[in-house]
Amino acid sequence: MSACEFESLEESLESHLPEAELSEVKRILFGKETQKLDLPSCAVSAASERDFELKGFRFEAAQEQLRPPRRVRVGLIQNRIVLPTDAPILDQINAMHSRVGEMVEVAAMCGVNIVCFQETWSESTNLYVCRSATLCFAAVLAKKYNMVVVSPILEREGLHSTLWNTAVVISNSGHVLGKSRKNHIPRIGDFNESTYYMEGDTGHTVFQTQFGNIAVNICYGRHHPLNWLMYSMNGAEIIFNPSATVGALSEPMWSIEARNAAIAHHCFTCAINRVGTEHFKSEFTSGDGKKAHHDFGHFYGSSYAAAPDGSRSPGLSRTRDGLLVVEMDLNLNRQISDKWSFKMTGRYSEYAEELTKSVRPGFKPNIVKE
Numbered sequence: 001m002s003a004c005e006f007e008s009l010e011e012s013l014e015s016h017l018p019e020a021e022l023s024e025v026k027r028i029l030f031g032k033e034t035q036k037l038d039l040p041s042c043a044v045s046a047a048s049e050r051d052f053e054l055k056g057f058r059f060e061a062a063q064e065q066l067r068p069p070r071r072v073r074v075g076l077i078q079n080r081i082v083l084p085t086d087a088p089i090l091d092q093i094n095a096m097h098s099r100v101g102e103m104v105e106v107a108a109m110c111g112v113n114i115v116c117f118q119e120t121w122s123e124s125t126n127l128y129v130c131r132s133a134t135l136c137f138a139a140v141l142a143k144k145y146n147m148v149v150v151s152p153i154l155e156r157e158g159l160h161s162t163l164w165n166t167a168v169v170i171s172n173s174g175h176v177l178g179k180s181r182k183n184h185i186p187r188i189g190d191f192n193e194s195t196y197y198m199e200g201d202t203g204h205t206v207f208q209t210q211f212g213n214i215a216v217n218i219c220y221g222r223h224h225p226l227n228w229l230m231y232s233m234n235g236a237e238i239i240f241n242p243s244a245t246v247g248a249l250s251e252p253m254w255s256i257e258a259r260n261a262a263i264a265h266h267c268f269t270c271a272i273n274r275v276g277t278e279h280f281k282s283e284f285t286s287g288d289g290k291k292a293h294h295d296f297g298h299f300y301g302s303s304y305a306a307a308p309d310g311s312r313s314p315g316l317s318r319t320r321d322g323l324l325v326v327e328m329d330l331n332l333n334r335q336i337s338d339k340w341s342f343k344m345t346g347r348y349s350e351y352a353e354e355l356t357k358s359v360r361p362g363f364k365p366n367i368v369k370e
């Protein structure tokens, strides 16, 4: 079976493990079981007609005496490109808009309050041009459906035509709340992004929305624990991780990193990855000894959400377009913080001091030798 045919880890466990062991294996692997959300039948049939997977899960928190629940529904959208990478650019963009538009319509039927698309969602991985049309498109959706839209795009800025890998956050009023630029630019495998993007300069912005405080840690930033930490320091309750990454490179890390961040920072995290294989006419190499090739490999989807108690939702498919609807009660963040106290027990000023010393010239590592 090829990497592109293997549907998902969960399905494989379900079809191969004995019933008696399955729930214990799932508890150990995935944490407390997330309940399935009842999604409206119009949404279920629209998703099936439009040929994408639709799944819904709920993370619950305990009822509190002094605070009402803070339930928010989040939609994660993963998709493959629609047209081949050598089709006229405007056709490619329009096709992506119409595909994602029909998926957002289903998200609206499911009562989604915040939707997040995959990294540079409106283009293939080598089609890097500024996207003002995409911005307008997302703003129209936000207002129409009263939904916060997190829209990761390629941004071209200013006199110097600087290219950034950016997520624009659009309020449910349809106004742009702000943007978050990708902080860590990969130089790994075929992801030679340092040849065209600059390292982000927007720090670790958190956006206060009607549905909670959100932040966007774009793709490769998920390998940097301090990047997650700083979004959390600024008060993020949900951190999105829109990504574009391939199986041979990062799949074993995928289910760990965003989930670990949710645990470490008492918040929710949402990891989103594209699907499909994007074929380019011109061969390319990446100076890593591999033969010239025409594609990055298989983008493995598997979008999921993780909660501060260590549990996680099942993932979307590794191969199909999909919408994952996740209801989360944000009260869980403080409940888990009160239980585990990672924030309270974090020795941040000590780390800050030691880190400051360690990046200065002449730093001597604290190693005891015999």
Ligand SMILES: NC(=O)NCCC(=O)O
Pocket (backbone or CB within 6 Å): 119, 186, 188, 191, 218, 219, 220, 221, 243, 244, 245, 246, 249, 250
């Ligand atoms: N888009 C991107 O940053 N990809 C890098 C590969 C990875 O981080 O898995």
